[in-house]
Structures are given as C-alpha cells and as structure tokens.
Amino acid sequence: MRSYAIGDIHGHLDKLKAAHALIAADRAACGDTEAPIVHVGDLVDRGPNSAGVIDYLMTGQAQGENWVVLRGNHDRMFLGFLDHPYIEDPILSSHVTYLNPRVGGEATLQSYGIADAFSRPKAEITPLLGAVPQVHRSWLAGQPAYFLRGEALFVHAGVRPGVDLHDQVEDDLLWIREPFLSDTRDHGALIVHGHTNIEAATHYGNRLNLDSGAGYGHPISTAVIEGRDAWLLSAEGRVPLTPQRGSK
Structure with missing residues (x-):
C-alpha cells in the first residue's frame, strides 16, 4: 500500500509545489x-506565503485531489x-506568544496583508483579523489530527507511547517530543511525522521524521x-531511507 x-x-508555497512535482x-x-x-x-508561520499554502491545498482538495492535510501545532x-488574540496556547511557555519571532506568526499575518502585527498594540490587531477569509479559517479548523493507512500512521508530532490511538489526545499528537522521540518500541504502525526539526528526513525503524527545516531555509x-x-524523493528519483537506531 x-x-x-x-x-x-x-x-x-514554492517548496510545496516542488514537492508535488517530485510526487x-x-x-x-x-x-x-x-x-x-x-x-x-x-502549513503556516515563518515562511512568506502561508495564505497561499492554505489556498493551494484547499483548492486542490475541492478539485478532487487525493490530498490529506493534517493539523500541526502552528496551525492550531x-x-x-484568530479566535482569541489575547489567549496563548496552553502548551506554549507563558512568555512565548503567537507573535513572538520564534513562532513566526507575524509572517503569516503579513501574507494576509496585516503588517507590523508584532509592534502594534493588541487592541489594534483584532479589527485587522477580518483580512483572513472565513473560508480559510473553516477549512483549516476542519483538518484531522492524524491519518491511518495500512502500516503507517501519519501525524504531526507523534504519539504518546503505550497509549491506544483512540485514546491519544490532541496536545500530544500536535506537540509531543519526549518521551516519543527516544522510545524505540514498535507503536503498532510506522509513525510518519514532522514537528521536530532535524537535518534530513530520517527513518528510525518505528517512526519516520520528515521535518527537515523548511521554516529555517531548508528544503x-x-x-x-x-x-x-x-524512500526520499529527489530530482534523481527515489533515495532509500534505511532504518537506523537513535533518537532525535
């Protein structure tokens, strides 16, 4: 399968289209x-065209493309x-807001034409958020947190080891690192995930990490x-991702 x-x-968006071309x-x-x-x-934050990424994926699905789009922690x-600009995600450290440069949310707002959000008083930001179309908000909110197919479970961050899939909570599926990354047990399926930035896509036997740092200038x-x-797809074709041990 x-x-x-x-x-x-x-x-x-340019890197996403290049990925689709490889496929x-x-x-x-x-x-x-x-x-x-x-x-x-x-899908969003740090890069220059989050609005374009959402529009591209939303349009493709509407046209019947067999595309599954999972929700990541940045998407959440x-x-x-957008719903509550004054409320922080409970998983974030209290001093890290969505507009913190480490998160990259200002770049997302800029892609919708909302400039200088980081330096504006909070009271000025809320009226500007209408620039984000409701159709984008509704589509993004409707994307699933995981997708199971055959022997592979696709999820943004990972799973809580030892917990049945149906008992997993969204906070873990979107945010977990440890103890998932260092756990070498079989999880019942190959966990295909991102979230934790590494130098290159790596197969660890029980999981496959695909976050190679696009948000930091990498492919x-x-x-x-x-x-x-x-297999990793390249301009030259398939490159085997040979399982290796270790955590990252």
Whole structure:
C-alpha cells in the first residue's frame, strides 16, 4: 500500500509545489495515480506565503485531489490567535506568544496583508483579523489530527507511547517530543511525522521524521511509503531511507 508524505511546510508555497512535482514524477514512474498525498501539518508561520499554502491545498482538495492535510501545532496556534488574540496556547511557555519571532506568526499575518502585527498594540490587531477569509479559517479548523493507512500512521508530532490511538489526545499528537522521540518500541504502525526539526528526513525503524527545516531555509522533505519501507524523493528519483537506531 503506497502513500506519499510531505513534511512541515511553514508558509513556503514554492517548496510545496516542488514537492508535488517530485510526487508527480514518481507517480509517472510507478504508474500510480491513486495513492494519497499526506501533508503532516505546520502549513503556516515563518515562511512568506502561508495564505497561499492554505489556498493551494484547499483548492486542490475541492478539485478532487487525493490530498490529506493534517493539523500541526502552528496551525492550531494560528486558529487560536484568530479566535482569541489575547489567549496563548496552553502548551506554549507563558512568555512565548503567537507573535513572538520564534513562532513566526507575524509572517503569516503579513501574507494576509496585516503588517507590523508584532509592534502594534493588541487592541489594534483584532479589527485587522477580518483580512483572513472565513473560508480559510473553516477549512483549516476542519483538518484531522492524524491519518491511518495500512502500516503507517501519519501525524504531526507523534504519539504518546503505550497509549491506544483512540485514546491519544490532541496536545500530544500536535506537540509531543519526549518521551516519543527516544522510545524505540514498535507503536503498532510506522509513525510518519514532522514537528521536530532535524537535518534530513530520517527513518528510525518505528517512526519516520520528515521535518527537515523548511521554516529555517531548508528544503521540504517528500517521501513515498510502501508498507514500512520509505524512500526520499529527489530530482534523481527515489533515495532509500534505511532504518537506523537513535533518537532525535
């Protein structure tokens, strides 16, 4: 059972389109036009065109593309800010708001034409948020937190080890690092995720991390998964992602 997966996007529409082009080439090579493309979340923040990323994915789904788009922690923070600009995500440190440069939310607002949000008084921000179309908000809020297909579970951050999938909570699915990253147990499926930035996509045997730092100027990782085997897609074709031990 074949599936395609794309790592964290972070507002980089050009890189997202390049990832889709790699998948189109692999589809042509193997003759598969039906396998879904799973985007593991963090569509927004840091990059220059979060609005364009949302519009591109939303339009593709509406046109019948077999695209699965998962909700990431940055996507949740964006939605929370739009609803309540004065309330922070409970997982964040109290001093880190959505507009903190570390988060990159100001770049997302700029993509909707809202300038200088970080330096504005909070009272001035709320009236400007109408620039974010309701259709974008509703679509983003409707995306799932995970997708299970065959031997692969696609999720943004990971899972709480030892907890049944149906008992997992969204805070973990969107935010977890430890103890997930250092746990070498089999989770019942290959966990395909992003969230934790590493130098290159890496297969750890029980999980596959696809967050190669697109939000920090690096490429988006694009992979094809067949059973529990995975390959990174490149301009030259498939590159095997050989399982290795270790945590990151």
